[in-house]
Amino acid sequence: MIDIKTIAEKDRLSVLHPFTQLREFASGKIGDPTVVTGGQGIRIQDAEGRSYIDGFAGLYCVNIGYGRTEVAEAIARQAYNLAYYHTYAAHTTEELATLSDRLVRMAPGKPSKVFYGMSGSDANETQAKLVWYYNNLRGHPKRKKIISRERGYHGCSVISGSMTGMSFYHDHMDLPFPGILHTGTPHHYWGAEPGETEEAFSRRRAAELEELIVREGPETVGAFIAEPVLGTGGITPPPAGYWREIQDVLKRYDVLLIADEVICGFGRTGADFGSTLYGMEPDLVTVAKGLTSGYVPLSGAIVGEKVYSVMEEAADRVGAFSHGYTYSGHPIAAAAANAVIDIFEKERLSDRARTVGAHFHKQLKQKFAQLEIVGEVRGVGLLGAIEFVADRQTKRRFDPELKVGARISKAARDRGLIARAMPHGDILGFAPPLVLSEAEVDEIVDLAYRATKQVMDELAREHAL
Numbered sequence: 001m002i003d004i005k006t007i008a009e010k011d012r013l014s015v016l017h018p019f020t021q022l023r024e025f026a027s028g029k030i031g032d033p034t035v036v037t038g039g040q041g042i043r044i045q046d047a048e049g050r051s052y053i054d055g056f057a058g059l060y061c062v063n064i065g066y067g068r069t070e071v072a073e074a075i076a077r078q079a080y081n082l083a084y085y086h087t088y089a090a091h092t093t094e095e096l097a098t099l100s101d102r103l104v105r106m107a108p109g110k111p112s113k114v115f116y117g118m119s120g121s122d123a124n125e126t127q128a129k130l131v132w133y134y135n136n137l138r139g140h141p142k143r144k145k146i147i148s149r150e151r152g153y154h155g156c157s158v159i160s161g162s163m164t165g166m167s168f169y170h171d172h173m174d175l176p177f178p179g180i181l182h183t184g185t186p187h188h189y190w191g192a193e194p195g196e197t198e199e200a201f202s203r204r205r206a207a208e209l210e211e212l213i214v215r216e217g218p219e220t221v222g223a224f225i226a227e228p229v230l231g232t233g234g235i236t237p238p239p240a241g242y243w244r245e246i247q248d249v250l251k252r253y254d255v256l257l258i259a260d261e262v263i264c265g266f267g268r269t270g271a272d273f274g275s276t277l278y279g280m281e282p283d284l285v286t287v288a289k290g291l292t293s294g295y296v297p298l299s300g301a302i303v304g305e306k307v308y309s310v311m312e313e314a315a316d317r318v319g320a321f322s323h324g325y326t327y328s329g330h331p332i333a334a335a336a337a338n339a340v341i342d343i344f345e346k347e348r349l350s351d352r353a354r355t356v357g358a359h360f361h362k363q364l365k366q367k368f369a370q371l372e373i374v375g376e377v378r379g380v381g382l383l384g385a386i387e388f389v390a391d392r393q394t395k396r397r398f399d400p401e402l403k404v405g406a407r408i409s410k411a412a413r414d415r416g417l418i419a420r421a422m423p424h425g426d427i428l429g430f431a432p433p434l435v436l437s438e439a440e441v442d443e444i445v446d447l448a449y450r451a452t453k454q455v456m457d458e459l460a461r462e463h464a465l
C-alpha cells in the first residue's frame, strides 16, 4: 500500500516543480501533489485510486496511449543488451541507424540528417546554433537573428525560451536573448479587424513579418521558427492562406524556415506532420514528444539538405562538427522510438487522428458553440480548444480574477477529465492520445460540457454572468 502522505511530504520538501506557485505549494495552500501511479490506454490513475481520462496525453505527448507493452519490451531488450553508448566520433547502434533512416524518409522538407537531443527545448537550441553555423560557413556572418511569434512556444532553455513568445517565460530570467525577435500571432478570432477575412488577415501578418525583416535588415535575419499549429499559445490552427503567404516572404529574403513539429509531428493534426498538412517546406524540423510518445526523453533536430550540404562542404576547413550531448542518440531512446513508430504506422494513427478528430470537432461545436460564454471552438485533428468570453458579441474577456478557464479545468478534473487551462485568456485545451475511440471522444466532450455548465451556474450565482 502506498503511503501517500509520506510521498507528498518528501515531494513538498525536495522537488522544485515546474509551473507551480512555490509559496502556495510549500504552504500547502494548493494541497498535496497528485501522486500518479499508473496509466492504461487513455487513462491515468492516482494513489487515491481515482481514474482520469487524460485529455491532454500528458503534455501532448502520449500519442499511443499508456501501458503499451511493445514499447516497454523494446526498452527492456535494449537495456539488457546495451544500455548506453555514445554517438561521438562516428559510433552508432542498429536502433539509431534504423530510426534515423526512418525519420529522414518520413520528415517534411528535404531532410538529410538527424541530430538527437533529449527535449524539444534542447533541439530548438541546436536549431539556433545550426542557423548561426550555416550562415557563418556560407559567408553570411551577420545573418543571425531568429524571428518567432508572439504566443509561439519553443521551450524554456536560453534560446528556445527566448523564442517562446510569452512574457512570463522571460520575466525575472533576463530573457529574451538579444537577436531573438517576435512577430504577430496568427489568431484570426482575436487579431482580425472587423470584417477582415482569414486570407486578408494572413496577408497582413505576412506583411508585418516582411516589415520586421526589412526594418532589421534582411542581411541580418537567419531564420523564422514556428509551430504549424500554435500549441501552448492557445491551440490555434493557422488562418487560411497563412503558410503560403509567410513562406513567400521567407523565400524573398533568403530566411530559413524551422518547423517546430514537437506537438504537431507524428499524427497529432491528422497528417504525419503539420508541415505536410499546411504545405510547409521547412529547412529544419524539430521533433520530440510524439517521437517516443513520452515513454523516454528523445528529440531530434532534422537538418535539411540545404543546410547540411554547406556544413559538409566546409568540414575540411572548420574541422569536426563540435556540438553533441552525452545522450545524443541514446540507444534505449532510439529503441523506444522505433517501437512507437511501428505502432504509429501499423495503427495508422495519422488517419485515426483525422477521422476521430473530425468527430471530436463536430461534437465540440455541437455542444459548445451555442453556449453564451463560448467565443470560439477551434482545432484540427486531435488538437482542440474552447475559448470562453464574458460577452460573445463584443468579445469582452472575463475578469482574470475570476479564473474562469482554470475553474472549468478544475471542475472537469473533479469529474475525471484532464483538460488543460491554457494561458492568455480563458481557454480549455484538449490533446488526447491518438488511440482514443469515438465513444471516448463523446465521454470527454460530455464531461467538459458538464464542467462548463457547473461553472456557468456558479458564475451566475456570483453575479459574474
Ligand code: PMP
Binding pocket: 059, 118, 119, 120, 121, 122, 124, 153, 154, 155, 156, 227, 231, 232, 260, 261, 262, 263, 288, 289
Ligand atoms: N516546442 C513545442 C512546440 C512544444 O510544445 C514544446 C513543449 N511543450 C517544446 C518545444 C519544448 O519541449 P520540451 O518541454 O521537451 O523541452
